[in-house]
Amino acid sequence: MSLYENLMKVKKKIDQSTAKSGRDPDSVVLIAVTKEADMDSIRQILEFGIKNLAENYAQKLVRKSEQFTNAIWHFIGRIQTNKLKYIVPRCEYIHSVWREEELKEINKIAERFQKIQKILIEVNVSGEPTKAGVDPIKLEKLLKAASSLSAVQIVGLMTMAPYVENPQEVRWIFSKLRQLRDIYRKDFPSLEHLSMGMSNDFEVALEEGATMIRIGRAIFKGE
Template identity: 45%
Template structure:
């Protein structure tokens, strides 16, 4: 068994164990393999091993990799500059990092030009870290209300990044708060909003995220570099 195959097997087993603990179905968890800085041959091997979703942080890498594996589902998970929106709209299945209003307007404008709707996740800075992108929890309601003006954007869930902590258990309150926010806003109805997904949890803390309700986990190093 190759290193990659072994890593994947371990990650899937960890997902299953976390689901078992939380009384959830592992089939409901979308595994997005974070393939930044990973060469295309390795990505293709991961695809052959059953990984169908890949996440990239940089538009430049996405542009280079998508044509080499167009049958995969590509996700934009990093901070997105407005001038790069034109390069990915229509090419990725989901933008995880909608974190400001002018970006929403630009995505909507590009989507309208292509006569399509674009799925996005609203990035929320639960931990309040200054160096992290994302809107404040207090601004979520206003953002969801305002998105009704943008007819080519769909907000299909929330995304957050927990602080990098030595003990993954310490990230639990962050994940729990995001799940509570989704629960709160699911009880209301907003045009162009359907909160299906919580994208949270990475290599160091994805089990905790799953226990707290993550539907999408973004895992890079545990798959591609081992632990």
């Protein structure tokens, strides 16, 4: 299938999944993950009306964001604090923050660029030792630390579910992240977004309230 057909297939699934939970499909931010995409494919995706792009690596982000300045860039990869100087000036959103030292470094760089950096806190809902993310028990402490910083704004939570053949098995992870967002939103009203769901499980994530889905393979490879 062509890139356009892949995209239409994803959009149809978004429509169906949001309809199941009585939500407006336009309330979902579709983020195209460009990690394995070539420049021509990225150009096409932008021409098809996708505005939000995401990268996992700082070096690739620098190269691609310079090429596609009209996109809204998200960083979704593991954070190395020494690479934040490349990420902060280029990204509207950073999804994968889960340590206080990362928050402080982002704040420092954002102040230098006179911007408010939008951040999503990564939460390790599944409790897998190999996964990044803050323990749900320590989330409140991190949110309080962020609220004392002048150049960052926590706009949501993010998680990654383990890869499974049947996405229903990870539904509880998405449900738990939504519950956490709803609990802490009372004290932190800017906590709006739920960044959860990728090519293999985004339909279930949408049914559980995802507002941002990160899709790479399903768009660029049709998988």
